[in-house]
Amino acid sequence: MEHFPYKPREHQKEVMEAIRNAVRRGENFCLHAPTGFGKTPVVLSALLSELNGGKIIWAVRTGNETDRPIEELKVINRKSEVFGFSFRGKKDMCLLARRMNISSYEGVSNLCRLRRESCPYFRNLKKLDYFQIDGPMVFSEILKAAESIQVCPYFLQMMLLEEASLISLSYNYILSPLGWAIRHKVSFKRSFLVVDEAHNIDRVAMELNSKSISLTSLERAIKEDERYDPKDSLGLRRKLTSMRDFMRRVAVxxxxxxxxxxxxxxxxxxxxxxxxxxxxxxxxxxxxxxRGKEPRSYLNSVAEFLIVALEKAGEEGVAYLYSVEDEPSLEVWDMRVRSFLSTIWKDFRSVIFMSGTLEPIDAFSDVVGVDNFSRMSVPSIADPERVSTVIVRGVSTRGEELSDEMLKRYLKVVERFLSIPGNLAIFTASYRIQGEVISGIIELAREAGKLTYSEDRNMSGDEASRILREFKDLPRQGREGLLIAPAGGRFAEGADFPGEELEGIMLLGIPFDRLTTKTRVMIEYYERIYGRRRGRYLSYVVPALRKASQALGRAVRSHEDEAIFLLADERYLNRTYFSLLPDFVRWNVRVVNWRDLPSSDG
Structure with missing residues (x-):
């Protein structure tokens, strides 16, 4: 408790003690605890007391989340002095790239490689004798400090690695070759690794180990070859053209x-x-x-695809897929999550996995290859008197598309749901389902006097932030809104809606992955490893119900929050599916036929 900066709430002391005992035994630890429990300060405080000269590496899904543990460390530092910082890549930290308006990872990385020795910021850093550390620093503070003295922020971070007890960074630095930048400065064997929002780690690992190439990229690579090797002296053009023709032939x-x-x-x-x-x-x-342009190359994209395709040839658990959904493309898809991740965890002193949707922990540990671990599941902080759930019979998103009759039923359910006062959200099973129902939902919301906000697949980060900000602010203006987004999207997982910001959630369907070739191949691979029933359960059922659980958790962030949950798919009555939902959703449940829903549950 020496580092914990708050008055402990229920279960927090117990979790800290369990973590300390686990890492003293050299074990890993799996923590399932709801948002609002205080996972970050609890885990951080427990590990700080066990460092013994080592470090904490805190891995998050995206760079935008790296500041959170550092902000907590700043609070902890009121009791003890510990240095830590959020580490960001060259894309965010290169002053020369900013000056030249270069923004892609590939462009910035190549700019640094080709211009490093002549870069004024890098040269100034080599002359730097001393850098004042006044406490934990988020990446923007490092960027600002480096800019003020005209030194390279990225390589300043590299210097700070040896001084830090806490380093917060994205999963990529643990799972991909990017990690060499950290490893040669930090001993992983002496470090604790914290995997935040750990329910995402298997999908991220698959994406990092896989590679795809689109027809557009291939055609642009051919044009690049024509420009830079007009006489085809390297003999690549004919081969690239043949690859394009192959893609056109098979991807139909x-x-x-x-x-x-x-x-x-x-x-x-x-x-x-x-x-x-x-x-x-x-x-x-x-x-x-x-020429002062962004150094990017489509030929490099083809080369990277070929490297991965050739390296993984003949490997069990690697699939070679073509897709025609957006445009023709080829993909090398590596599903070997367990074997890959299990080797990563062994590099560290202990690994702490934490999430609000880590349950069932046995399923999680099987998929991501966690051995020798202790576990703890913390119950929801919600008040059973303030939450209620309705499961609707007679509606389901099962099948390739909604029939006219099912669409009519769903819109009737939506109409009843919209009679609930306050801000509401409808999280759909997929973008496809959302596209089928959205026009009818928007019309009903207009009739109910609610402003509508919807998530688009190609929405920019700035646009998403604006929508989120406006929607959350409506209750303070005395207005009501409806948020429409897919389960598994950025609003269903990455946003918090405390208090009046969200009063009710409707799940329109169960967010199962569509049964494409890719989904079927993955299910078949898992069935070969784990057996038919468990393989399908781990690869298809658990991920879908985790998405549903993440979406439902948006409305319950404290003991005082009130929420109504409408599970609009009769398949939620399936015992297995229902058991995978959060405890606060399973407390007070009614089952109602779609025809019999009351006009208001408020």
């Missing part, structure tokens, strides 16, 4: 799988071509930098 109709050997034989592409790609890509990058 519905999504499916392709044969890697067939692609290689029809294009004559092989390992010997990779050196040629890199030779030409370096010419492209150098030319762009000389």
């Amino acid at each position: 109709g519905e999504d499916g799988t392709f044969d890697l050997n067939e692609m290689l034989s029809s294009t004559d592409l092989g390992p010997d071509d990779l050196k040629k790609f890199h030779e030409l890509v370096d010419i492209v990058y150098s030319d762009y930098v000389k």
Whole structure:
């Protein structure tokens, strides 16, 4: 308790003690605790007392979340002096790139590689004798301090790694080759790793180990080759054209799988071509930098795809897929999460996994390869008297699309739901389902006097922030709104709506992954590993109900919050599905036919 800066609430002392005991035994620890419990200060305080010269590496899903543990450390530092900072990549920290208006990861990385020795900020940093540390720093504070003395913020961070007891960074630095930047400064074997929002880690690992290439990127790579090797001296153009023709030939109709050997034989592409790609890509990058342009290359995208495709050839658990959903594309998809992640965890002294939707922990540990662990599940902080749930019979999003009759039923359910006073949210099973119902929902919301806000697949971060800000502010203006978004989207997982900001949530369907070729291939792979029933449960059922649980958790952030939950899909009555929902959703449940819903549950 020496580092904990608050008056402990229920279960917090118990969790801190359990974590300390686990890491003293050299065990990992899985913590399921609701949002609002105080997971960050509890875990941080417990680990600070056990450092013994080591470090805490705090891994989060996105760079935007790296500041949270550092802000907590600033509060903790009122009791003890500990230095930590949020680490961000070159894309966020390069002053030269900002000056040249270069913003992509690829562009900034290549700019740094090609211009580092002549960069004034890097050269100034090499002359820096001393940097004043006045306490924990979020990345923007490091950026501002570096800019004020005209030194490179990114490499200033590298210098600070050795001084820090807490380093907050994105998953990428733990799961991808980017980690070398940290590893050569920090001993992972002496460090604790905290995986925040750990329910995301398996999907992130799959995405990082997989690679795709679109028809548009391939066509642009051909144009790049024509420009930088007009005589085709490297002999890549014919092979790129053959690859484009192969993609056009196979990526038609519905999504499916392709044969890697067939692609290689029809294009004559092989390992010997990779050196040629890199030779030409370096010419492209150098030319762009000389012209003050962003050093990006579509030829590099093709090379990266081929590297991954060739490296993983013949491996069990790797699928070669084509997609036609947005545009033709090829993908090498690596599903071997357990074998990959289990080797990562062994690099650390102990790993703490925490999330508000980590349950069922046995399922989580199976999928991500966690062995030798202790666990603890903290009950919801919600007040049972302030929450209620209705499961609606007679409606379901099962199937490829909603029938006219089912659409009519859903709109009748939505009409009843909209009679609830205050801000409401409808989280749909998918963007596809959302597209089928949204026009009718918007019309009903207008009739109910609620302003509508909806999440779009291609929405920018700035636009999402504006929508969120406006929606949350409505109750303070005496107005009401309806938020429409897919479960699993940015509003259903990344946003908090305390108090009057959200009074009711409707789940329109269960957010199962659509049964595409990709989904079926994954289910089949898991069934081979875990058996038919458990494989389907781990790969298909648990992820869907985790998405639903994340969405439902948006409205309950404290003991005082009130919320009504409308589960608009009769499949929630399935015993397995229902058992995977949060405890506060299962406390006070009524089952009502869609025809019999009251006009207001308020």
